[in-house]
Amino acid sequence: MGLFDFVGNIGKKIFGKDEDPSKAVTNHIAEDNPGIENVSVTVEDGVAKISGDATSASALEKAILMAGNIAGVESVNVDAVKLANGEQLATEDEFYVIQKGDTLSAIAKKFYGNAAKYPAIVAANKEVIKDADKIFPGQKIRVPKVL
Structure with missing residues (x-):
């Protein structure tokens, strides 16, 4: 794999x-x-x-x-x-590396065109994002393609 x-x-x-x-x-x-x-x-x-x-x-x-x-x-x-x-590891979700200055709402806006959809990103990453206000540059997350 x-x-x-x-x-x-x-x-x-x-x-x-x-x-x-x-x-x-x-x-x-x-x-x-x-x-x-x-x-x-x-x-x-x-x-x-x-x-x-x-x-x-x-x-x-x-x-x-x-x-x-x-x-x-x-x-x-x-x-x-x-x-x-x-099953194969191939996924429709995209991996994203958080950049300096990123917020989850900005990431949601970039991928979905709607900042209010950031809870979908939090839900897909609940094991690595324990607090939506505490993400850090270099952290890798999944961005679900299907909402």
């Missing part, structure tokens, strides 16, 4: 030098589990390798974003994840 790149030096700080990054990222995904059974993550040299059984392509995309938006993770490898029902 592949390798997904992220900005490694920014993002949510969930582990320090003395903590086990693999355990911290696994626990982070398991807390808000988007639909990955038997999830396990190993983090080595900035690469988070996710394994488990995804209930859908959407669930896998959410897990990718959850792992990739962590400080210290530069890329996410999902080759060891099995997708249910032979």
Whole structure:
């Protein structure tokens, strides 16, 4: 399925030098589990390798974003994840990297022509956007094509 790149030096700080990054990222995904059974993550040299059984392509995309938006993770490898029902990871949703000065309403205006549709972006990213007022440059999110 592949390798997904992220900005490694920014993002949510969930582990320090003395903590086990693999355990911290696994626990982070398991807390808000988007639909990955038997999830396990190993983090080595900035690469988070996710394994488990995804209930859908959407669930896998959410897990990718959850792992990739962590400080210290530069890329996410999902080759060891099995997708249910032979689904493919190809999605109609678009990935977007938040830029300096962006707001969710500005992103909604750009993609949908209507700033008031930003709740659709928040809903699609509830695992990585806990507070609509707290997004940051370099954060990668999903922008749903279908509302």
